[in-house]
Amino acid sequence: MGSEVITVTTREQCVALDEQDELAPLRAEFLLNEGEIYLDGNSLGPVSRAVRQRVDDVLDHQWGEQLVRGWGSGWMAQPTRLGDRIAPLIGARPGEVLVADTLTFMIAKLVGGALNLRPDRHVILTDRANFHSDLYIMEAMARRAGRPITVKAIDRSNLASHLNDDVALVELTHVDFRTGEALDLNEITRVVHEAGALMLWDFAHSTGAVPLDVTSAGVDFAAGCGYKYLNGGPGAPAFVYVRREFQGVLENPLPGWLGHARPFDFEPTYEPAAGMQAWVTSSPSIIALAALDGALDVFERTTMTAIRAKSLALTDLFIELVGQRLPGHFTVVTPLEHSRRGSQVALRHEHAYGVIQALIGGGVVGDFRAPDICRFGFTPLYLRFVDVFDAVERLVAVMTSESYLDERYLVRNAVT
Amino acid sequence: MGSEVITVTTREQCVALDEQDELAPLRAEFLLNEGEIYLDGNSLGPVSRAVRQRVDDVLDHQWGEQLVRGWGSGWMAQPTRLGDRIAPLIGARPGEVLVADTLTFMIAKLVGGALNLRPDRHVILTDRANFHSDLYIMEAMARRAGRPITVKAIDRSNLASHLNDDVALVELTHVDFRTGEALDLNEITRVVHEAGALMLWDFAHSTGAVPLDVTSAGVDFAAGCGYKYLNGGPGAPAFVYVRREFQGVLENPLPGWLGHARPFDFEPTYEPAAGMQAWVTSSPSIIALAALDGALDVFERTTMTAIRAKSLALTDLFIELVGQRLPGHFTVVTPLEHSRRGSQVALRHEHAYGVIQALIGGGVVGDFRAPDICRFGFTPLYLRFVDVFDAVERLVAVMTSESYLDERYLVRNAVT
Numbered sequence: 154m155g156s157e158v159i160t161v162t163t164r165e166q167c168v169a170l171d172e173q174d175e176l177a178p179l180r181a182e183f184l185l186n187e188g189e190i191y192l193d194g195n196s197l198g199p200v201s202r203a204v205r206q207r208v209d210d211v212l213d214h215q216w217g218e219q220l221v222r223g224w225g226s227g228w229m230a231q232p233t234r235l236g237d238r239i240a241p242l243i244g245a246r247p248g249e250v251l252v253a254d255t256l257t258f259m260i261a262k263l264v265g266g267a268l269n270l271r272p273d274r275h276v277i278l279t280d281r282a283n284f285h286s287d288l289y290i291m292e293a294m295a296r297r298a299g300r301p302i303t304v305k306a307i308d309r310s311n312l313a314s315h316l317n318d319d320v321a322l323v324e325l326t327h328v329d330f331r332t333g334e335a336l337d338l339n340e341i342t343r344v345v346h347e348a349g350a351l352m353l354w355d356f357a358h359s360t361g362a363v364p365l366d367v368t369s370a371g372v373d374f375a376a377g378c379g380y381k382y383l384n385g386g387p388g389a390p391a392f393v394y395v396r397r398e399f400q401g402v403l404e405n406p407l408p409g410w411l412g413h414a415r416p417f418d419f420e421p422t423y424e425p426a427a428g429m430q431a432w433v434t435s436s437p438s439i440i441a442l443a444a445l446d447g448a449l450d451v452f453e454r455t456t457m458t459a460i461r462a463k464s465l466a467l468t469d470l471f472i473e474l475v476g477q478r479l480p481g482h483f484t485v486v487t488p489l490e491h492s493r494r495g496s497q498v499a500l501r502h503e504h505a506y507g508v509i510q511a512l513i514g515g516g517v518v519g520d521f522r523a524p525d526i527c528r529f530g531f532t533p534l535y536l537r538f539v540d541v542f543d544a545v546e547r548l549v550a551v552m553t554s555e556s557y558l559d560e561r562y563l564v565r566n567a568v569t
Numbered sequence: 570m571g572s573e574v575i576t577v578t579t580r581e582q583c584v585a586l587d588e589q590d591e592l593a594p595l596r597a598e599f600l601l602n603e604g605e606i607y608l609d610g611n612s613l614g615p616v617s618r619a620v621r622q623r624v625d626d627v628l629d630h631q632w633g634e635q636l637v638r639g640w641g642s643g644w645m646a647q648p649t650r651l652g653d654r655i656a657p658l659i660g661a662r663p664g665e666v667l668v669a670d671t672l673t674f675m676i677a678k679l680v681g682g683a684l685n686l687r688p689d690r691h692v693i694l695t696d697r698a699n700f701h702s703d704l705y706i707m708e709a710m711a712r713r714a715g716r717p718i719t720v721k722a723i724d725r726s727n728l729a730s731h732l733n734d735d736v737a738l739v740e741l742t743h744v745d746f747r748t749g750e751a752l753d754l755n756e757i758t759r760v761v762h763e764a765g766a767l768m769l770w771d772f773a774h775s776t777g778a779v780p781l782d783v784t785s786a787g788v789d790f791a792a793g794c795g796y797k798y799l800n801g802g803p804g805a806p807a808f809v810y811v812r813r814e815f816q817g818v819l820e821n822p823l824p825g826w827l828g829h830a831r832p833f834d835f836e837p838t839y840e841p842a843a844g845m846q847a848w849v850t851s852s853p854s855i856i857a858l859a860a861l862d863g864a865l866d867v868f869e870r871t872t873m874t875a876i877r878a879k880s881l882a883l884t885d886l887f888i889e890l891v892g893q894r895l896p897g898h899f900t901v902v903t904p905l906e907h908s909r910r911g912s913q914v915a916l917r918h919e920h921a922y923g924v925i926q927a928l929i930g931g932g933v934v935g936d937f938r939a940p941d942i943c944r945f946g947f948t949p950l951y952l953r954f955v956d957v958f959d960a961v962e963r964l965v966a967v968m969t970s971e972s973y974l975d976e977r978y979l980v981r982n983a984v985t
Contacts, residue, residue, distance in 0.1 A: 184633055197637040205628055208856065212616055212624060216803055217600055220934065221613040223803060257825035257851035258674065265713070281837060286826035286851055289839040293824055297681070297713035306837065331835075380852070387632055387639060387855035407823075408709055409673035410702035418939055419747075421697060421722065423705040435673035435702055436796070439803035440624065441854035518636065523834055 161470055162477065167538035175455075176463050176533050182451050183384075183535040190540045190547075192519045195358060195497045195530025198384030198448070207447030211440050223439065229411075231442045232433050238449045239383070239392050242457060243356060243375065244366030249397055251429035252379065252445065253437040256357060256391040257286045258407070259376035262432065263393065264294040264322065265406030267351045267374060268302060270399075271321035274350070278315055278323045281306040284330050287355055291324060294406075312341065316348035323350050327365070328358035328495030331522050333487035335363060335495045339370045346371060357381060360392075362464060362496035362532070364457040367394060374399070382496065382532060385445030393432050400428055409434035451534055463533035464496040467541055471498050471529065474545040482552050486526065500527045507562035511551040517544045577886055578893065583954035591871075592879050592949050598867050599800075599951040606956045606963075608935045611774060611913045611946025614800030614864070623863030627856050639855065645827075647858045648849050654865045655799070655808050658873060659772060659791065660782030665813055667845035668795065668861065669853040672773060672807040673702045674823070675792035678848065679809065680710040680738065681822030683767045683790060684718060686815075687737035690766070694731055694739045697722035700746050703771055707740060710822075728757065732764035739766050743781070744774035744911030747938050749903035751779060751911045755786045762787060773797060776808075778880060778912035778948070780873040783810060790815070798912065798948060801861030809848050816844055825850030867950055879949035880912040883957055887914050887945065890961040898968050902942065916943040923978035924967060931963040 161167060171177055184200045185191065191199060215223045236250035243250070254262075264277065277291055288306060295302035307315050309325065316323075323345045328335045338354070345352045354375040359365055361382030367375060373396050379389030395403055405425065410416050411433040414424045425431035472485055483500035502508055502525060509521040519529040531541075551557055577583060587593055600616045601607060607615060631639045652666035659666070670678075680693065693707055704722060711718035723731050725741065732739075739761045744751045754770070761768045770791040775781055777798030783791055789812050795805030811819055821841065826832050827849040830840045841847035888901055899916035918924055918941060925937040935945040947957070967973055 186634055186636075191636060193637045197632075197639075199636060200628055200633045208624065208628060211803075212621055216613075217616045218602055220602075220607060220615060221609045221936065222929075222934075223613075228803060254671075254674075255825070255851040255853070258670075258823070261823055284826070285829070285835050285837060285839075288837055289824045289826065289829070290850075292839065293822060297715065297822065299713065299715070387627075387644060388852035388857075389854065406709060406713065407674070407677055408705045409671070410700070410705065413701070413705070419701050421701060421704055423701075423708065434706075435671040436804035437671070438805065438854050438857035440860055441804075441857045444856055513638075518638075520637065 161473065164539060164542050167542040170538040174463065174538070176459060177537070179451055179454060180535045180537065185535060188516055190517045190544045192517060192529040192531065192544060194384070194532035195362070195381050195528070196520055197380055197387055198382060198532065199535065200386070201384060201448055201451060203447035203450040204384070204386065204444045205447070207443040208440060211443045216439065228439050231439065231446070232437060233429055235442060235446055235449070236392060236429055238446070239360070242360055242365070242452060243377070243394060244368050245394050246368060246397060248428050250392055250394050251432045252390050252392045252442065253433050254391055255388070256355070256376055256378050257290050259391045259393040260287055260324070260355065261290045261294055262405050262407055263353050263374045263376060264291055264324065265297070266403040267322045267353060268294070268298045269404060270351060270402065272300070274319050274321035275300065275302055276320045277302060277304045278312065278320050278350070279304060279306050280309040280325050282309065282329060282331065283326050284355065284357065287324060287326065309336070313344055316344060316350065318349060320348055320350040322353060324353040324355065326355040326357060328363060330358055331499060331526050331528070333495045333497040333499050335359070335493055338365065338372070342370045342372055358495055358497070361452065362460065364461050367396070372396065374403070379445045383445065384448040386441065386448070388441070389445045390437055390441055395429065395432065405432050407434055411435055460533045464531055465491050465494070467531040467533060467536060467538065468494060468496065468498050470538060470541045471531065471545065474542065475500065475548070478545055478549050479552055483527070496532070497528060497530045500529070501525050502527055504557050504562070507557035507559065508551060510562045511556040511559065512548060515547040515551060517547045577889065580955060580958050583958040586882070586954040590879065590954070592875060593953070595867055595870060596951045596953065601951060604932055606933045606960045608933060608945040608947065608960060610800070610948035611778070611797050611944070612936055613796055613803055614798060614948065615951065616802070617800060617864055617867060619863035619866040620800070620802065620860045621863070623859040624856060627859045632855065644855050647855065647862070648853060649845055651858060651862055651865070652808060652845055654862070655776070658776055658781070658868060659793070659810060660784050661810050662784060662813060664844050666808055666810050667848045668806050668808045668858065669849050670807055671804070672771070672792055672794050673706050675807045675809040676703055676740070676771065677706045677710055678821050678823055679769050679790045679792060680707055680740065681713070682819040683738045683769060684710070684714045685820060686767060686818070688716070690735050690737035691716065691718055692736045693718060693720045694728065694736050694766070695720060695722050696725040696741050698725065698745060698747065699742050700771065700773065703740060703742065725752070729760055732760060732766065734765060736764055736766040738769060740769040740771065742771040742773060744779060746774055747942050747944070748915050749911045749913040751775070751909055754781065754788070758786045758788055774911055774913070777868065778876065780877050783812070788812065790819070795861045799861065800864040802857065802864070804857070805861045806853055806857055811845065811848065821848050823850055827851055876949045880947055881907050881910070883947040883949060883952060883954065884910060884912065884914050886954060886957045887947065887961065890958065891916065891964070894961055894965050895968055899943070912948070913944060913946045916945070917941050918943055920973050920978070923973035923975065926978045927967040927972040927975065928964060931967060933960045933963045
């Protein structure tokens with residue numbers, strides 16, 4: 154249960170909360186649509202001023218003027234440099250994180266590498282409610298492992314009962330993309346290690362929103378997304394974490410020239426570069442990396458502790474106000490316990506698609522997840538308490554007017 | 570041998586050639602450094618005005634205002650839409666090309682898929698002088714094929730003698746990245762097919778510079794680079810070509826959610842989308858795609874035939890002037906026969922690194938390829954005949970002053 158007694162019932166109280174909010178000045182760093190309340194930063198974060206500046210610098214100067222010389226004056230180091238900027242957000246040490254590719258490719262690399270470290274084991278355990286792309290790529294890598302590997306997608310609440318000495322790897326997404334439930338990073342990593350298996354976490358819905366400490370949790374491998382709470386732009390590069398102890402041990406199964414120890418010696422045989430550089434395959438988009446680089450600036454003006462505190466306050470407030478104003482309309486799917494909550498609230502409703510569409514029409518952007526979830530993401534960097542209040546007001550208008558039943562919404566089109 | 574008698578010896582003649590050049594107006598589309606002659610577009614092409622506009626549009630409007638709604642209003646189709654824009658440049662039909670990922674990943678996907686189509690064969694034949702990233706990823710995919718596969722890297726001139734009924738796939742780079750030699754697309758594809766093998770071409774140094782007709786050549790698969798002659802920006806997305814007959818037959822071995830038939834239904838089992846969409850894995854950078862989209866505009870104002878004619882005229886002129894002005898200084902490594910030449914000229918010199926560094930200091934950008942190659946790329950879209958003349962003048966200054974022997978260049982640092 155939420156441990157604080159929440160008494161907010163008026164917009165004025167929300168204004169007061171914003172006035173006390175130490176993160177409030179950060180909102181000015183983002184280029185937001187006037188009048189729109191954006192509760193979808195868990196899908197795609199907005200543009201910041203620093204992103205704009207960094208992309209301009211690439212086009213006007215780095216690429217524009219230096220041209221190919223850019224590779225000699227900074228671009229080669231971007232994947233590791235950005236990795237080191239993300240490292241503090243997940244509790245990693247310098248030299249343990251790298252940015253490149255997309256999240257699915259990073260999962261592919263880690264799964265392929267990890268299976269080689271447990272050659273006598275034949276099972277990957279994962280969550281049947283996992284993000285589907287993780288499931289697809291694990292199946293694909295299992296088929297190419299060189300030995301029979303079974304991907305067992307189970308109910309994650311029964312994880313312990315499936316752990317045994319045939320499990321090579323456990324892969325879980327830390328915050329469920331539908332429900333917003335956050336799993337117990339420390340405890341799960343511990344029991345997986347007790348069974349002699351390796352632990353790979355997908356932090357797509359955690360990084361930048363939920364404090365993580367991979368070092369103290371003993372996490373082996375992780376990967377995450379650049380375009381959700383990190384605000385790096387649509388299709389921003391992903392990141393990969395390989396615990397220091399596994400570097401030089403875990404092999405990148407999809408190697409390329411930029412991960413070679415001497416890429417410009419053009420040697421016919423692959424020899425991995427030291428450290429995380431070996432996890433680069435070929436040239437990542439420098440424009441996309443620059444956008445993510447700019448997006449990371451704002452995180453240096455606050456802490457994950459402050460972000461988490463405001464995130465919980467925002468989601469508490471949303472849940473409370475929905476309960477006050479719309480009793481009986483929705484089932485709150487997201488756990489109420491703070492320790493089990495990510496930075497989103499999922500509400501179940503029979504007409505979820507219509508509710509989201511009608512809300513977007515009313516200037517509140519959330520998203521729909523099939524079959525019946527209204528999903529709202531709360532990003533403390535740019536959302537105000539009054540935004541939460543106003544969003545619920547507009548939700549009340551949608552529900553009381555029943556505009557969500559509009560026939561335009563009956564044939565759902567989830568690509569929104 | 571070059572079939573035309575070249576008589577150009579003066580700058581005035583080059584000015585006259587520029588005045589007659591139908592491609593000359595296209596130069597104004599590029600944002601070039603004043604006074605610099607850029608002969609490295611075969612490594613990284615320059616920024617164009619359309620790239621600037623397209624990236625601005627993503628930041629200001631598509632991402633900036635539409636935010637997550639961008640996925641519903643154009644972004645999902647970008648990989649196939651850009652593929653269809655590249656298709657005419659390689660002679661592909663609509664629906665046969667897709668843009669995403671990086672070139673090495675695309676080679677990985679094609680090799681993994683192709684090996685499954687020849688399950689009784691055990692050899693991949695390739696060129697030992699191939700770009701090294703192709704060699705690394707083929708070795709890696711061979712190790713994960715589920716059966717013993719040998720990657721035989723041979724002298725490509727002996728290709729025919731290595732073809733037999735154990736060869737599953739032949740992978741070759743069409744234009745050699747060091748020498749600029751162009752291979753015979755039609756003849757090689759034909760003999761490979763005669764042996765019952767599949768043919769995969771790497772068009773990194775061909776696309777946008779050399780006319781290609783994959784349809785009439787009967788090419789099975791190909792991939793190419795977005796940041797060389799296509800000018801899509803550093804680390805621009807790559808493209809992949811899968812001949813129509815293989816679609817639905819060739820499987821993408823690295824599948825992801827955006828290649829699913831119904832990506833927003835979040836189904837636990839992968840089912841490939843129809844056509845090229847199945848070759849997308851997860852979200853490509855929309856900013857990077859937008860840059861490449863802008864870069865492709867200029868190709869709609871000319872033809873590959875016109876580009877090729879000027880490319881040969883520029884490289885002929887360069888070879889001729891170097892021979893006239895610097896007899897005995899360099900060995901021309903690039904074939905003189907037009908049919909065997911890409912759009913670059915490689916000159917061999919004992920002090921190649923110093924020559925390139927001194928030339929860059931003099932405002933002519935070429936590049937060095939270990940151990941002894943000075944490499945000059947000629948992009949007809951923005952290079953003038955006077956640029957070739959002036960570049961050779963500056964090369965003469967470097968060679969006669971022996972500035973290439975400067976001690977700064979003795980320890981070569983190839984990352985330039």
